[in-house]
Amino acid sequence: MEPRTLSRISVGIHLLINALSTILLAASNYTMQVLSSPTRGDLDKAHRSGKWFDIGVLSSRNLSTIPGRRLLLCIVLGFSSIPLHLFYNSAAIYIAATIDDYDIFLVDEGSTQWRSIASNDSYATLSNAKWSGEYDTAIVHSGDLYFAIDGFASALSNNLTTLEIDSSWPATVDWKSDLKGTRTAVQALSRMNITANAWLNLTSVSNGTTPNYAHIAQVLARNVPRQDRIVFVLSFLLIVIICNAVKLATMLYVLFKERADFNVTLGDTAASFLCFPDSSTEKMCVYPRDIVIADVHRRLANDPYEVDQDIDDEAGKLEGNDPKVWRKHSHPYTPPVTISRSLGSYFIIAVICISFPICTAAAFNVSRAWGTTSDIILGRFKVNSENTLLVAWLANTPQLILSFCYLSINSECTSMAGAYEWNNMGTSRKGLRVTKPFQDQRSTYFLQLPYRWSLPLAAVSGGIHWLLSQSIFLVRIDYYDRDGRLLTGSRLGCGISGLSIIVLCVSFWILVVAVASMGRRLLRVRIPFAASCSLVVSAACHPPSNDQEPHLKKVQWGVVEERMFEGELHCSLSCRPVRKPKPGTKYL
Incomplete structure (x- = not known):
């Protein structure tokens, strides 16, 4: 099968693989967020001890305070993702067939032998500029190489810019087919000190009775049937199936067995505190x-x-x-820096720092070969189970690193979307966005992200994972003789595509810059900035006594009519009319 056709098939397979892995990652992400979300009992216990939960985001902070059973389920979901990243893209291996048995012939252009070869359809013409590239590579797809020679030279001129043509050599030089075709031989023949790709350098094989340089009139290469193919690794597929089964079983268990009312979103938490206000945050409505x-x-x-x-x-x-005094101010969309966010940011910065020199190196050595059509292969390992496992890990470890970056970026986007949604509660009246809506409540977005955010982010994530699978991938090299028979000694390596690496790095950098730019935009604060903190949500939910089931109705944050604490003005989410707080005014 032709390499381009195989490359398209490989692209399609890896597109499907990465689409499925993106869906799995998102579903696993959501399940972990649910498991790490607190119940009302968890919130009350934490607030009584001076602690708090992150709401609406997947937070490492919450993992230290949730019950052990839910923590164990989170760990199972997290660790079952690791084998998926390490083996999923290597379940389909590209096998590159290379011809390891060919000879190099120099033939007089005017000879009967050359005319016979030139009239044979089994040979393909190569240009003077391309023949060395076809054979000076790790993957050779053609057989015997024939050069039509029409002149010779004995030495370079003194200024090293031209060849001194030596007409004393006979028109025909008797070259036998004893020049073994190897990559080293091809490099030696094409090595010239002048810009002249129409000449062969024969100094490495000259015996004193033959010329040092030969002029090329035409180049032919014997066609050999292509043996490239794509195979699936059964052991890797079994690992992927087992991990997917573990994930599915865990998610189904959470869906049908975990009956607790988790406060997954800011709306869930606000509804809980509106129904049963928390006394630990009284008199803090504008803090x-x-x-x-x-x-x-x-x-x-x-x-x-x-x-x-x-x-x-x-x-x-x-x-x-x-x-206690309300003031006009603005705040970036991103929440305050925490340890987990700092680690995520530093991790992404480290990845950018590492990817920059890699991209630069690829730019200087880039070929037009995309994905599996590239002939750049790192490593030559014997084919056995241990080496297959090792090379698969080497090729797919970047997938794991990229997933950590995605989790950090997803968390950042979720925080920004939550901040925007929460801030709008101070500008317009609307139902709370909850996981189980009733009456005027609204249904939550998947993972707290609006679809105009989540769908492009998921598509970009899947696309970048796919670009990575085209940049570095597991490849096996099979060696064949001139008659197409498989030889022993197949090798494993990591295929590298410089063009794919450049597109991958640029796409990743654009994503990071875009998210960081959005996070630095200023948000005019209309309600105390929650930044996913359960205590701030609690402080905003002390409705007046005449509010009837406000958590089920459309609510807005502002100054309520009733003076609730010490006869002072008070702000809260309320289903009744509210006013905007005035700057410089005290509120309890």
Whole structure:
């Protein structure tokens, strides 16, 4: 089968593989987010101890506080993804067939032998500029190589720019077919100190009675049937099937056995606190996130001085001094830096730093070969189970790294979408977006992301994983003799496509820059910035006493009519009319 046809088949197979893996990753992601989401009991327990949960995102912070059973399920889902990334794309191996048995012939252009060869349809014509590239490669697809010679030269001229033509050589030089075809021989023949690809360098094979240079009139190569193919590795397919079965069983268990009401979204959490307000966040309706966390933590110490001092210290970082006073301000779409977000950002930066020199090297050595049509192969390992496993890991470890980057980027996008959704609760009246909607409540997006975000992000993620599968891949080299018989000594290696690497790196950089740029945009704060913090959501959910089932109705955050605490004005999500808070006004 022709390489281009096989390459298209390989592209199609890997597109399907990466589409399926993207769906699996998203489903596993969502299940892990559900498992790491708190119940109302988890929230109350955490708030009473001065702790809090991340809401609406897959957070490593939550894993340390959820029950052990749910933590174990998260671990199973996470670890079952690793073999998928390491073996999924290598389940289909490209086998490149190379001719390892051919000879090189030099024939007089005017001879009967050459006319016989030239009239034979079994030979293909190669240009003077292309013949060395066809044979100076790891994968040779043609057989015996014939050069039609019409002149000779004995030496280079003194200025090394022209050849001194030596007419004393006879028109025909008796060359026997004893020049074994190897990559080294081809390199020696094509090595010239002048720009003259119509000449052969014979110095490496000259015996003193033959010329040092020969002029090429025409080049022919014997056609050999192509033996390239794609095979599936049964052991890798079994690993993939087992891991998928484990994932599916875990997700079905969560779907049918985990009956707890998880607060997966900010809307779920807000609905819970509107139905049953949390006393630990009273009088904090306009507090910034950091001050809410500090105040709840200090209140547990039952030390009013420490509480007030901590609030003053935190408030000093903001404009003004009193955190109970509403102020106009803006905030980036991205939440405050946490340890997990810092690690994710540093990891992505490290990947960019590593990919830049790789992309630069590929740019200087790039060929037009895409994916499996590339003949650049790293490594020559004997074919056995251990080496197959090793090379598969080497080829697919970047897939695992790319998945970690995707999780960080997905978490960043989810945080930004959640921030936008939450901020809109201060500008318009709408139903809460929850996982199980009733009455005026709205259905949640998949993974808390609007479809205009999640679908392009999933498509880009799958596309980048596919580009990676075209950039570095498992390949097996089979060696054949001149008659098409398979020889012993097949080898395994990592195929490399420089063109695919460049497209991959540029696509990844564009994605990172686009997400980072969106995250740095400023959001005019209309409601205290939650940044997925359960304490801030709780502080915004102390509705007035005359609100009837506000969690089921359309709500908006603002100044309510009832003065609830110490006779002061109060802000909350409410189903009743609210006013926008006035800058410089105190609210409890």
